[in-house]
Amino acid sequence: MGGFARRMSYFNAFARKYPARPFLRLDGGSIFSHGVAAAPVMNPYMLEGTYLSQLDAINLSVWDVPVWQEMADLAAAGQIAKGFLDVPLVSANVTPKIPNYPVVRPYVIREYSIASGIGKTVRIGITGLLFDPEERISRRDFLIGEPSESARRVLDELQGRVDYRIVLTDMDIGRAISLASAVPKINLILVTHNYSALTDPEQVGSTLLVIPVNEGRMVSEVRLKFDLKSVNVDLQTRFVPLDSTVPDDPVMGQLAQRAHAAVEEFQKGK
Amino acid sequence: MKTLSALFIWFAAIAVSSDVARAGQQSQLGTVGFPEDLLGGTSNFDLAILFHGDIRGNFGPCG
Numbered sequence: 001m002g003g004f005a006r007r008m009s010y011f012n013a014f015a016r017k018y019p020a021r022p023f024l025r026l027d028g029g030s031i032f033s034h035g036v037a038a039a040p041v042m043n044p045y046m047l048e049g050t051y052l053s054q055l056d057a058i059n060l061s062v063w064d065v066p067v068w069q070e071m072a073d074l075a076a077a078g079q080i081a082k083g084f085l086d087v088p089l090v091s092a093n094v095t096p097k098i099p100n101y102p103v104v105r106p107y108v109i110r111e112y113s114i115a116s117g118i119g120k121t122v123r124i125g126i127t128g129l130l131f132d133p134e135e136r137i138s139r140r141d142f143l144i145g146e147p148s149e150s151a152r153r154v155l156d157e158l159q160g161r162v163d164y165r166i167v168l169t170d171m172d173i174g175r176a177i178s179l180a181s182a183v184p185k186i187n188l189i190l191v192t193h194n195y196s197a198l199t200d201p202e203q204v205g206s207t208l209l210v211i212p213v214n215e216g217r218m219v220s221e222v223r224l225k226f227d228l229k230s231v232n233v234d235l236q237t238r239f240v241p242l243d244s245t246v247p248d249d250p251v252m253g254q255l256a257q258r259a260h261a262a263v264e265e266f267q268k269g270k
Numbered sequence: 271m272k273t274l275s276a277l278f279i280w281f282a283a284i285a286v287s288s289d290v291a292r293a294g295q296q297s298q299l300g301t302v303g304f305p306e307d308l309l310g311g312t313s314n315f316d317l318a319i320l321f322h323g324d325i326r327g328n329f330g331p332c333g
Binding site: 191 | 304305308309311312313316317318319320321322323324326327329330331332
């Protein structure tokens with residue numbers, strides 16, 4: 001299941017079915033492969049697929065921090081296209097101190113006209129939070145803030161500038177519940193913590209917690225209906241399985257074929 | 271005869287590659303053979319958010 005080609009196919013199908021409705025494409029992070037021999041072969045393809053997916057924001061997770069560095073090094077050495085690093089990485093609590101690291105923004109804001117209110121717009125603020133209690137990421141190379149404090153600081157900065165606030169994080173579900181209680185301004189938290197079970201989104205106070213199924217097997221979807229006269233938002237959540245009934249997007253399908261061939265070649269040469 | 275066969279193969283190859291190119295363009299725009307039931311749900315919404323996370327190297331598809 002899963003994969004870039006099926007995900008892009010779903011993005012395109014969604015755009016065609018609901019042409020007047022905007023949609024955000026968000027990734028909670030932990031994109032790359034890690035700890036397997038073929039990872040250095042696979043990861044440039046993961047980067048290319050991520051770039052081509054035209055995402056609106058990507059969280060910087062503990063899992064991905066060293067691989068983004070590797071990708072930047074490969075780009076500096078001319079081994080992959082530098083343009084592939086032009087992706088919207090967000091983090092409220094990570095500041096790279098090392099040169100040549102991909103750009104990490106504290107947040108992004110997206111603004112959309114909404115169908116139910118002529119001339120009305122809604123502004124969405126999106127940030128990320130890295131969770132690293134074991135300090136696996138070098139504090140010499142990265143400035144890493146405490147997650148709740150960092151989230152609060154960024155949301156204060158967004159005060160009055162956005163109508164809906166999203167946090168993407170790799171913290172576990174328990175910590176995310178605590179975060180929702182400690183920082184009630186967050187409207188939605190995406191909890192990317194390698195859960196393989198299908199878990200329905202949960203409302204914690206005024207915050208919706210969404211847990212994606214790992215390895216991209218499904219797209220988690222939230223549809224929002226804004227009440228223009230109040231702060232209320234109606235929502236519907238869905239899971240969309242990216243199984244074999246979903247056709248491949250041709251461009252992404254070719255990318256996956258190239259990636260499979262490269263991994264096969266690498267494994268033959270071992 | 272050989273020349274005619276070669277021409278036929280050449281034209282056939284052009285037709286196949288054109289079809290592939292057209293299919294690619296259509297699919298880029300949307301839903302060629304996309305299962306309609308996966309696009310269900312309420313149509314009464316202003317904005318949708320599509321999430322992924324923990325892809326972990328699955329350029330796809332995995333098991």
